[in-house]
Amino acid sequence: NAGVTQTPKFQVLKTGQSMTLQCAQDMNHEYMSWYRQDPGMGLRLIHYSVGAGITDQGEVPNGYNVSRSTTEDFPLRLLSAAPSQTSVYFCASRLTGGFTEAFFGQGTRLTVV
Amino acid sequence: LAKTTQPISMDSYEGQEVNITCSHNNIATNDYITWYQQFPSQGPRFIIQGYKTKVTNEVASLFIPADRKSSTLSLPRVSLSDTAVYYCLVGDYNQGGKLIFGQGTELSVKP
Numbered sequence: 001n002a003g004v005t006q007t008p009k010f011q012v013l014k015t016g017q018s019m020t021l022q023c024a025q026d027m028n029h030e031y032m033s034w035y036r037q038d039p040g041m042g043l044r045l046i047h048y049s050v051g052a053g054i055t056d057q058g059e060v061p062n063g064y065n066v067s068r069s070t071t072e073d074f075p076l077r078l079l080s081a082a083p084s085q086t087s088v089y090f091c092a093s094r095l096t097g098g099f100t101e102a103f104f105g106q107g108t109r110l111t112v113v
Numbered sequence: 114l115a116k117t118t119q120p121i122s123m124d125s126y127e128g129q130e131v132n133i134t135c136s137h138n139n140i141a142t143n144d145y146i147t148w149y150q151q152f153p154s155q156g157p158r159f160i161i162q163g164y165k166t167k168v169t170n171e172v173a174s175l176f177i178p179a180d181r182k183s184s185t186l187s188l189p190r191v192s193l194s195d196t197a198v199y200y201c202l203v204g205d206y207n208q209g210g211k212l213i214f215g216q217g218t219e220l221s222v223k224p
Binding site: 048 | 145147149154155156157158159162200211212213214215216217
């Protein structure tokens with residue numbers, strides 16, 4: 001039981017490049033979400049999904065796309081990387097009903113130069 | 114979603130009890146109060162959740178007064194390893210609600 005797995009752990013991009021951050025969970029959780037955390041700041045919600053085929057925007061969605069084709073996977077795509085997207089990205093998952101503990105991945109540290 | 118307000122930072126010494134208070138004046142009837150802990154370079158970790166009165170687990174206690182407009186996370190006898198950022202979240206998570214994090218409280222435990 002791996003929990004929430006994020007890949008890669010570290011990434012350096014050049015401005016304008018695109019890439020996909022991967023997130024997978026093996027707990028059969030309906031709810032998945034992506035956050036970014038800038039130095040000294042709290043987590044800000046980028047996008048979230050309450051089930052396969054359903055996604056919605058969070059607090060800071062601009063510059064990011066998501067899709068949810070399976071329950072297990074929730075990739076985050078950066079369309080054209082900008083230095084302002086330099087951050088640590090966290091993926092989380094949880095059940096949508098009942099006890100609602102969220103489980104977080106270990107994060108992806110992204111630097112855009 | 115109810116807005117939460119916490120102290121930005123707190124200092125403590127090993128062995129002391131630490132109480133972190135969170136204000137959430139606009140909490141709704143169906144909202145729960147949840148606390149997460151985050152160590153440097155790690156994702157947040159669930160600590161405790163409650164609706165009213167008192168909840169206790171092996172890590173912490175959560176005190177919620179009758180009006181539910183605030184809550185207090187209590188960490189008994191802290192150690193250096195309790196140095197972390199603590200987040201208070203409020204929301205109707207049973208409905209698949211969004212988890213919105215505020216600034217959190219940075220707790221520093223000194224020897």
